[in-house]
Amino acid sequence: MEQAISFERVPTRIYSDSEKASKAVAHEIASLIRERAKEKKPAVLGLATGSSPKKVYQELIRMHKEEGLSFKNVITFNLDEYYPMQPDAIQSYVRFMKEQLFDHVDIPLNNINIPDGTLPIEKIPEFCKDYDEKIEKLGGLDFQLLGIGRNGHIGFNEPGSLINSKTRLMTLDISTKIDAAIDFGGLEKVHKKAITMGVEKIMHAKRVILLAWGEHKAESVARAVEGPVTSDIPASYLQQHNNATFILDETAAAALTRIKTPWVVDSVIWDRKMIKKAVTHLALQLDKPVLKLTNKDYNEHGLSELLSLYGQAYDINIEVFNYLQHTITGWPGGKPNADDTHRPERAFPAKKKVIIFSPHPDDDIISMGGTFQRLHDQGHDVHVAYQTSGNIAVADDEALRFAEFVVDFNEKFESSNPKANKIYKEAVKFLKSKRDSEIDIPSVREIKGLIRKGEAKNTCRFVGIKKENTHFLEMPFYETGTVRKKPIGEEDIQIIMNLIEEIQPHQIYAAGDLADPHGTHKVCLDAILEAIQRLKHREYMKNCWVWLYKGAWAEWDIDQIEMAVPMSPDQVFQKRMGIFKHQSQKDGVVFQGDDSREFWQRAEERNRGTANIYNKLGLAEYEAMEAFVRWRF
Structure with a gap:
């Protein structure tokens, strides 16, 4: 679904789901790799991490294993890495890329470039300069894959980043840290800084694709695609790129004008669903009850076509009011022995x-x-x-409290199950010395699961x-x-x-x-x-x-x-x-998100x-x- 929509300032393709979209992107990348191989040239790819590109990488791996797609001519540059960060840590993007792509294809190790999170801080400026120069010597990026943060960042180019920004050490925005808290096991554990490729190298890439999946990305996508170009939304810079495309699933596209209010963009089919959408939107926009909407309201807010089909606002209003009324029920399983013609659930069977x-x-x-x-x-x-x-949503101290209770109980009452007591003691020992980068051992996961x-x-x-x-x-x-x-x-x-x-x-x-x-x-x-x-x-x-x-x-x-x-x-x-x-x-939940x-x-x-x-x-x-x-x- 691709259209030249006046509200959209960058080409945008909407797919029914992220899997179809990811496969389309993977096939474009594969075509580029094969084309460069025929020309006996490297394919220089800028790669992203996070959840958005994972299915792209899965499809590339499948194509490598089943269709002979070779990565021997591929040179990659990753966008970013947390700082400081050991490459084997759970949150490391080095580890992510190995697990999600590199360990499963034939790319030469020397062709992989990822920002180094282990460097002494005084060596970072030189590393960043070399990173940019290495990309330049290869003629720039042939292809750059991006995600988008809820604050509109690309890479870790946070709001305020300039269009000519270079690869550098960045302080992370609070919204980015909140989103990362799910990986780190709590906001307080998220690293404050990251090394990121600058906007300049992204904008110089010959081809840029930005991926976005899910409702939580919808607002940032709409601002980047339809809003002004601004450093407040770094992804909006892509409006000025001559070969950039936003690839979205339907939920990430939900706030775009052509999806949210399609009747202001083009003619629509006025079925029940569209009428309900348009009239409720109009009523809420004007802060009026549905039954008080007038012909003037419809004409002045892009709904004259709908009005012409019905003749009078009153008739549309009554119809939509009834639609809404019929959704309300105190009987979610159906009301026994009732006329269910206009009820959302069936009366029969009475006991479901x-x-x-x-x-x-x-x-x-x-x-x-x-x-x-x-x-x-x-x-x-x-x-x-x-x-x-x-x-994973149980805090370590909660699991430790639970495990210590069991150990103390068993010791006090001389439990006859030494195997169970050993498991809990093992968990207590692990939790008391657990490092942030460690994955819970099986006994701890079992205890946390039992709690829930x-x-x-x-x-x-x-x-x-x-x-x-x-x-x-x-x-x-x-x-x-x-x-x-x-x-x-x-x-x-x-x-x-x-x-x-x-x-x-x-x-x-x-x-x-x-x-x-x-x-x-x-x-x-x-x-x-x-x-x-x-x-x-x-x-x-x-x-x-x-x-x-x-x-x-x-x-x-x-x-x-x-x-x-x-x-x-x-x-x-x-x-x-x-x-x-x-x-x-209840208190201090691990994955609170951006809502306290x-x-x-x-x-x-x-x-x-x-x-x-x-x-x-x-x-x-x-x-x-x-x-x-x-x-x-």
């Missing part, structure tokens, strides 16, 4: 079998705790499936879920001991399929929150959707509806919501008490915000609402 998939052991209660409780209270057979252990499992069980008891209806799936992709996970595998998908086959549900709830900065929600959702696709021919699946909720990071836009479950003040408080069962995640509030505070504000939007649009006033979108397979 339900699976709530929770990527981490607390997403169920944080994201849909009120609906979770209501489904149980209304008599449905509710199962909860915790997809991962969530162990216990908290999830406590939440289910609080809601009233039977013990046998609580499932801990422990999907293998997650168990790496680090934030960086393995790709989804066949075993992960089979685990999901087996549970669905066993329960044969009428409803499935899954996390559709792709703003999750850790990426776990996306992998968990992919596994669920793949499992459903494989099982959709089963007879019971014809009666199964899938509802997607969002987590603590974002909420569905009002025009997307297909089911909104209202909550009273008492129900909001009850949900808060359920979230409190997750004590390890605890998860219960985020959830309540988000739920109240949804209710407030409905109220602003002229619907009934509720204390809070949880929102869902149906996925049709």
Whole structure:
């Protein structure tokens, strides 16, 4: 999907998902490598790290192994490295590149160039000068791969970086440090500085591709693509490059004008979905209830085409008001013996079998705790499936406290299980001497997983879920001991399929929150959707509806919501008490992101915000609402 859009000041391609986009980019890189090989010249590549290019590297590795793509003529220059940083540390970009690409292809070691995080600080200026000169002697970069930070940085060229900036040591912006905290295990552990290639060498590259995936990148992408060229958004400099392209998935493109308000760009098909999107946007823009919008409002704000189809604003307003009204229900499992013509869920069967998939052991209660409780209270057979252990989100001191308690307990009561006691003693010893660069040993990961499992069980008891209806799936992709996970595998998908086959549900709830900065929600959702696709021919699946909720990071836009479950003040408080069962995640949670509030505070504000939007649009006033979108397979 590529268009010459007047609002977009740099070419932009939007793909349905990051996998398709990554393959397209990998194939462009492969073509360049082969072309240069035919010319008996090196292909000089500028490479990026982070989550964005990982699938590009996976496809390049596949092409090397299956299609004979050789990297013998490739010379690489990486954008950046933390400082100081040992090359074997978990967070090192040297280690990242080896694990993600270099160890799997035939690139000569002498052709790999990465900023050196081990240098004495006084030697860095000379190193940076040599780095730039080495690129210049090769005739510049043939191709530069980039990601984008949420503050608009490219490489570690933070806001304020000039277009002619050279390779240098940079002090990291606080927003960059917050994003990096997930890799370092806490904000206080993130390095303050990094060596980065300057903007100048990026701008001199013959070809530049910037990758962006996920909702959390949407605002920075829109500012870089549609906003003015400014040092406040270093990625905006690419507007002045003669061969740069932004490659986005649909979620990262969400804030672009052609996606957010497509009717101001071109003619659109005015189906129900588009009408709802346009009218709710207009009402919120003008701070008016839907039923108070006038013909003048439509004409003055780019919706004259829609008005001409209906004739009067009143008719459109009534239609959209009814759309919104019909999404609201206090019966998320369907209301028994009721006319369900305009309800989001079916009345039959009155008692449904339900699976709530929770990527981490607390997403169920944080994201849909009120609906979770209501489904149980209304008599449905509710199962909860915790997809991962969530162990990396447990702080070391919490695990140490737990392990020491077990050791002390066993010694006091002379436990007859010496093997178990040995495991806990081993964990205590490791945690007391653990270095920042170390991955947790298996016993520590097991303890952290047990902590989160216990908290999830406590939440289910609080809601009233039977013990046998609580499932801990422990999907293998997650168990790496680090934030960086393995790709989804066949075993992960089979685990999901087996549970669905066993329960044969009428409803499935899954996390559709792709703003999750850790990426776990996306992998968990992919596994669920793949499992459903494989099982959709089963007879019971014809009666199964899938509802997607969002987590603590974002909420569905009002025009997307297909089911909104209202909550009273008492129900909001009850949900808060359920979230409190997750004590390890309550105070000083490891991966807080850029939001210092605890998860219960985020959830309540988000739920109240949804209710407030409905109220602003002229619907009934509720204390809070949880929102869902149906996925049709």
